[in-house]
Amino acid sequence: MIQHAIDLSHYHFQKRRGELALYGTWYADKARPCLVVVPANRIGHERCRPLVVTIDDAWQWNPDDPDAMPETNAAMVQQFLDLNGMDFSNMRASMRVVSLIHDHLGDLLSIPPKQALVRVVADVLKVEHDTGKETRAEIIDRV
Numbered sequence: 001m002i003q004h005a006i007d008l009s010h011y012h013f014q015k016r017r018g019e020l021a022l023y024g025t026w027y028a029d030k031a032r033p034c035l036v037v038v039p040a041n042r043i044g045h046e047r048c049r050p051l052v053v054t055i056d057d058a059w060q061w062n063p064d065d066p067d068a069m070p071e072t073n074a075a076m077v078q079q080f081l082d083l084n085g086m087d088f089s090n091m092r093a094s095m096r097v098v099s100l101i102h103d104h105l106g107d108l109l110s111i112p113p114k115q116a117l118v119r120v121v122a123d124v125l126k127v128e129h130d131t132g133k134e135t136r137a138e139i140i141d142r143v
Contacts, residue, residue, distance in 0.1 A: 033111035
């Protein structure tokens with residue numbers, strides 16, 4: 001069974017800006033918060049190649065951090081645009097991606113820990129004989 005590092009069907013937030021979609025979600029087995037940028041018209045397409053910014057690497061994208069790595073980020077953005085068939089030679093396209101990430105770095109820091117997936121395994125119905133009051137509950141199993 002193929003295990004994916006990113007599952008875009010489970011996310012904390014989603015934003016769209018033009019031809020780009022941004023997800024605040026969790027990355028890999030450790031479920032670390034991350035931002036995922038994908039072309040909005042290619043979500044779910046097998047050739048869609050995301051640009052992932054993990055919470056551990058967010059400092060590299062912070063324009064106010066003197067240790068930020070804009071050259072590395074520019075190369076990543078160019079590769080992202082190229083792999084997704086977008087105009088990587090257009091500086092405005094690159095700036096749109098960088099701007100989208102910069103605008104949501106604060107949102108990345110606010111992503112809560114990923115909740116464990118749960119499965120309902122039973123329903124419980126409790127009826128009080130004196131009052132007839134019914135209480136329902138679910139019994140869950142953490143997957």
